[in-house]
Amino acid sequence: MTAPTPAAGTEVAGGGSLVCVFAVRDRPGAAALAGTSGHAGGGPLRLLELPGPLWAVVQDVPAADFGEEALRQRLAAPRDLEACARAHHAVVSAAAVGACVVPLPLATLFTDADRAASALDGQRTRFLGVVDRVAGRSEWALKVHVETAPPPRGDSTDAATKAPGSGLAYLDRVRDRQRDRHARQDAAVRAARHVFEAAAAHAADAVHRRPHGVEITGRDRTQILNAALLVDDARVPDLVGAVRALDGAFPGVDLRTDLSGPWVPYSFTGGAGS
């Protein structure tokens, strides 16, 4: 949809519109949203005042694109899913500048602004609980990978099969190779746990996520830790220092640690103080 942007609250592109809610924030100030356009084909982003005091970040979007069936089809198309996800993330991140935000899941849609306001008001206590919990804090993503080195030369199954020697010698070689590999894996897991504990010591909370597969990391490395940390703004330098101090601290383990942030605390807004 490339319809020209209509004024807030007007019908979008014919066929009716829906109200998409991105996040709830604890402060007014729509200026933070000025540089962000939201979902393609929708109206301008605006703030919907709720009792609380809280403000919902909303956008009118075409019902033709965001109705139940249309949305199901679009979210099943990788390109559309990516566009929706990135638009959502951009709005939530913009809304978090200068305020505390509670992000809502992708595609939280209502038939109109009144419906949105009344449904959101029903969650007021939970929103305020989350605001208390994440105020002055941000989320940091901690990932640990091990480089997936090819097996040492001359030690491949092929070479071992061709090498001279008895069947028993062959079995010994296979066993040694397995033992080495297990030792490397155990060392990597221990090192990753060490990194996590060192980082979590500076965090108010931490969660483990499912490690990404090779489609994301690439074949040359294996992700063994994918964690999210909720960190007080004042402790961020400590966190960064602690993680950096462990670079190269594990002899014999080819570990690579990535710390990225600050993220909107997506992973810590799942409920009232959960």
Add this chain to the structure above:
Amino acid sequence: MSALDGPFDGAPYGPPPATANLADILERILDKGIVIAGDIKIDLLDIELLTIRLRLFVSSVETAKKAGIDWWETDPALSTRAAESALAQENRELRDRLAQLEGRTARRARVREEA
């Protein structure tokens, strides 16, 4: 939240979240945040299955419950347990083959002696 204005720029650790990879964004926005029963409902389970179908994640939901680290357990390429059983089987097959060959050699030797 001043953190988002960048109290620390994060360098050299990772890209800023605005340019984060899709997997990082999806895993956050799909299953987190207070779920409001909107008027249009997209079952989050559908989307979770969808992301798996997209092969963004290869480890199973079962292993995800195990705090992220124990996931090697079920990966035959990496799991100690799985690898050990594979080794044991290979070992068994080789011993069987060896016994067969030794038996054949011994029989041939006997035939030659009798001849």
